[in-house]
Amino acid sequence: MNYYKNIFFTLLLFPFIINSSAYSSESDKVNTNSDDFKTSVYEDEVYDPLEEFNRVIFGFNNVADKVILEPAAKGYKKLPSPIQLGISNFLNNLKLPLVVVNQILQGQFENASDSTGRFLINSTAGVLGLIDVAEKIGLEQQQEDFGQTLATWGIGDGFYIVLPIFGPSNIRDTAGMILTYVTDPVNAYAISENEEWILPARTATNALDQRSRIIDEVNALRNNSIDYYAAVRSSYYQNRKAAILNIDDNSQTPLPLISIEFE
Amino acid sequence: MKLFSIIIFFIFFNTQQISANEASNWLKKEIDIILNSYKNTNMSKETRFLIVEDTINYNFAGAGIAKFVAGDSWVLANKENKKKYIKLFKRHLALNISSMMEGYSHQKYQLKNTDFDSHSKVSLIEMEIYHDNGSLTVTWRVKKSKERYYIIDLLVANISLVITKRSEFNSMLKNINNSLEELNILLERQNKISYNKIIN
Numbered sequence: 363m364n365y366y367k368n369i370f371f372t373l374l375l376f377p378f379i380i381n382s383s384a385y386s387s388e389s390d391k392v393n394t395n396s397d398d399f400k401t402s403v404y405e406d407e408v409y410d411p412l413e414e415f416n417r418v419i420f421g422f423n424n425v426a427d428k429v430i431l432e433p434a435a436k437g438y439k440k441l442p443s444p445i446q447l448g449i450s451n452f453l454n455n456l457k458l459p460l461v462v463v464n465q466i467l468q469g470q471f472e473n474a475s476d477s478t479g480r481f482l483i484n485s486t487a488g489v490l491g492l493i494d495v496a497e498k499i500g501l502e503q504q505q506e507d508f509g510q511t512l513a514t515w516g517i518g519d520g521f522y523i524v525l526p527i528f529g530p531s532n533i534r535d536t537a538g539m540i541l542t543y544v545t546d547p548v549n550a551y552a553i554s555e556n557e558e559w560i561l562p563a564r565t566a567t568n569a570l571d572q573r574s575r576i577i578d579e580v581n582a583l584r585n586n587s588i589d590y591y592a593a594v595r596s597s598y599y600q601n602r603k604a605a606i607l608n609i610d611d612n613s614q615t616p617l618p619l620i621s622i623e624f625e
Numbered sequence: 626m627k628l629f630s631i632i633i634f635f636i637f638f639n640t641q642q643i644s645a646n647e648a649s650n651w652l653k654k655e656i657d658i659i660l661n662s663y664k665n666t667n668m669s670k671e672t673r674f675l676i677v678e679d680t681i682n683y684n685f686a687g688a689g690i691a692k693f694v695a696g697d698s699w700v701l702a703n704k705e706n707k708k709k710y711i712k713l714f715k716r717h718l719a720l721n722i723s724s725m726m727e728g729y730s731h732q733k734y735q736l737k738n739t740d741f742d743s744h745s746k747v748s749l750i751e752m753e754i755y756h757d758n759g760s761l762t763v764t765w766r767v768k769k770s771k772e773r774y775y776i777i778d779l780l781v782a783n784i785s786l787v788i789t790k791r792s793e794f795n796s797m798l799k800n801i802n803n804s805l806e807e808l809n810i811l812l813e814r815q816n817k818i819s820y821n822k823i824i825n
Contacts, residue, residue, distance in 0.1 A: 443757040578727075579781055581728075586720050586819045588815045589793045589797045593792070596788065596792030600783060
């Protein structure tokens with residue numbers, strides 16, 4: 363029965379396919395000029411002197427992701443939505459004190475004020491951050507970390523590095539990550555109370571929560587890349603660049619100059 | 626003089642708005658063709674992919690993107706390798722997009738902001754895809770040429786598909802002396818793997 367259905371649909375769509383194929387040749391009549399190649403050198407030149415070593419770590423991380431993180435993230439996604447949302451809100455709320463510090467260090471005083479308000483509202487009315495009450499009154503979640511702060515102060519990214527388990531980074535962002543780790547008030551409290559297990563548990567839950575949001579995107583990239591390592595490296599740099607510039611819309615993302623000229 | 630300036634500004638702004646809305650309406654139609662094909666469970670995976678591939682080939686400036694992605698290697702290659710590369714790249718692009726769009730087929734989406742960049746003559750159309758626990762922004766870069774629109778890039782959370790591909794291909798080309806012929810072999814192999822994953 364399915365066989366006949368397939369034939370039926372193929373026949374039904376045949377005129378459309380033929381028609382579109384005829385048109386698709388129009389999209390082939392595209393010219394690019396030499397400027398296209400000169401203007402986009404920056405994204406090809408990620409400084410990666412440890413590439414060989416990084417590829418080994420990347421391979422290890424990739425296996426760890428396939429064997430542990432991705433299946434765990436798929437399991438996490440099966441939890442009822444309110445539970446996932448609650449976990450995500452709670453983790454985001456814990457990050458806010460350091461977000462405020464970084465916003466102040468970057469001179470974003472209005473944003474720092476909003477984030478402080480957000481933290482106070484969600485920690486109280488939002489039941490320890492489980493419910494995002496603040497967003498309903500227009501105080502949206504913002505992300506700022508020490509890596510972004512250092513970049514804003516003009517510190518270069520150094521070179522690309524793949525960290526075991528933590529994944530893609532660079533020297534500046536790694537330094538930022540260490541700063542986050544040692545200055546985080548939740549971490550400090552956990553250590554002072556001899557509850558060190560909270561640190562890896564929080565990191566693991568955070569990784570799980572973030573990974574569960576990009577299962578399709580990661581698979582699309584992994585399954586269709588001729589060089590997955592380079593694709594992830596480029597994605598990391600584009601993503602960090604947008605975060606540092608606080609790009610909300612995509613208008614400032616480098617535009618590949620493709621001129622469409624018909625013959 | 627002031628009134629004249631206001632009228633000129635109004636006409637200019639209005640023309641841009643019409644152009645942006647026109648692009649957005651066109652894009653919605655094309656996205657729906659792709660997403661609806663995933664919702665149709667009576668269709669075989671292969672038939673579905675062929676429809677998606679055809680829609681992508683029709684609407685993406687595939688050859689232009691392919692040339693941009695190849696960088697300097699394009700200039701060095703002969704005609705035969707260029708032709709083969711464009712054909713392989715277009716399938717590669719279709720496999721990438723189709724694999725991503727499949728994940729979005731059971732989610733609600735909305736085309737939100739549409740901006741027209743008068744300098745580059747590119748429309749930026751934001752598409753918000755709603756998950757159970759939030760949303761993801763996908764931005765389409767659309768360019769008009771000869772009364773038709775073409776997609777020239779797709780950005781997921783500020784990560785450009787075209788720039789990622791260029792970086793990826795560039796890294797690969799460095800290892801094979803910028804040979805498009807060698808790249809074609811690798812691309813053909815990768816396309817076969819990706820195609821089998823999609824249809825099985």
